[in-house]
Amino acid sequence: MSQQYPALLVVVPLLSAMIISIAGWVNKRWCFPIAVAALGVAACSSVGLLLQVLDQGKVIYLMGGWPPPMGIAYYIDHLNGLVLPVVSIVALLNLIAAKKSIEQQFPDKIGPFYSLYVLMVAGLLGIVATGDAFNLYVLLEIAALTGYGLLAMGEERAPLATLNYLYMGTIGACFYLLGVGYLYIVTGSLNMVDIAGILPDLYQSKAVLAAFIICMVGVWLKMAFFPLHAWLPNAYTYASSAATGLIAPLVTKVMIYVMIRLMLTVFTPAFVFSFLNVSDAIVWLAVIAIVTGGVLALAERDLKKMLAYIIVAEVGYMVGGAWLGNRDGMTGAILHIVNDALMTLCVFLVVGNIVYKVKSYAFENLQGLFRKMPFTMGAFVIGAMSIIGVPPTCGFFSKWYLITGAIAAGHYAFMAALLFSSLVSVVLFFRVFEICFHEPFSDNHGHDHHSEAMDEAPLSMLVPLLIVAATLIVVGLYTGVIVNQIIQFAIPASLV
């Protein structure tokens, strides 16, 4: 059984998605338990895989027993061994938290929604687990197409915003496919490890250079890296809270994983940092991404869009950290994949709870929330502290590694951008806190008792949120263990 974890990871959610859509016709109440069971299996397999990786190093799984380079192999090493549990657990927690809001928002579309949700998780887990460049493209499109479906079930403006995302996402995926095609021309292989073995003799080739640039542009489009970020804010803002809770924490982070995987495994640091002379320019782009994301977030008057622009800035953190070209920067980027997935989940679950109760996320409707929803807002404070980077929350530690990396690389602009971003986050979140502390104006001074009452979100939404908030602190406290036991082995020794 434990040898089959990499297959279970993808196959169980994939098949469950079909079963859910059939079950949805028979009885809608079956959909949720099946979805939870499927993601539960995926979460257990991913944790099991992480333990196997810690125990014996790399896990190689041959799909159908076909050896590479002909067959598709799933390679689980320390890098994706760390990302897999994050993806599956974030998806599971959000699924449980989203049950009530799905029933509230789309009572007649429960079956299709869960089916798309589980299928998307299958795609995301597959992207992280696979060791085959073309297989990655297919899973990328599975995750993207289901994502369009989920995002489009939202407010009135959601279909248009999603269509814009679809254009950009398709161009991104096509660019990646084109890059893989160039790699296939020069190496004749699609297996990542196999390609990495053949490439060193071909570093001079213009086709390899073109492949690398095209792949990178495609992946940046998909992760909304600065000049290519325009699709993200609208698409995430107008979607339902159940969909953003899955997509906002995971899609950008998984794409950053893909970028790091391409940089470290396929093209290797020797090519990316020593042979190409572009890392400085890309870190500068990241600097602009962080600053612009922060400034655009300041201009927003509703909570969800503000958080969407913070994601744009956070993508800048990770891309910049990965391209600093030293061990600390890369450690910070990988650690931030974990932390940012958790803290984005935390704040978007808070938005989900607020939308469930208040039916709005505009700033003017948030008044008095600290009294009305104390637990939700408590979790929001922890999530906000983590995004700002206050110890002992986990956001502090990844920012610390990123800043250390920036100093070691002598890239002080990146350091300044990180500090600027922290300051902007302070302004952003304390403005929200102030509004939420402020009591709404009431006409009936005589009997305020009606508005005094605590009106907290249901337990099924609150418990996952509090678990995530607690995890933010626990992960922060165990940062040393994560870095020394896992991330250290995820980065090749050639990168110092």
Next chain:
Amino acid sequence: MTDLVSTIIAKYNYWIYITLMMIGLYAMIAKNNLIKKIVGMSMFQTAIILFYVSIGVKKGATIPILEYSHGHGHDTQLVVHAADYVNPLPHVLMLTAIVVGVATLGVALALSIRIYDRYNTLEEDEILTQIREEK
């Protein structure tokens, strides 16, 4: 000059796919009608499919189907020269890419139906004006 012409002719498959791709990209960026944008997107995907199919082709090679396989009563050992057959792998990959392209097209058209129901138009500037007026 003749050098340039001969390079273009020798790699004509790449020139065709790049041209098609750029026409598609231009339509996605510059066109105002959502359906025209979707058509541009489809061209963009198809250009990449053409690129993959063209890289599998070899001069003087035939389709990768073995005419005489085992059990057809030939005494001599059958020798297969890879150079005689086009590379089937890119073609197989593109079967998947075609499916992905169709699915993307379907989702995009479904979304445009939803948009048409809501705004009664598919011209992007008219939709944006309506959104601005509603605010």
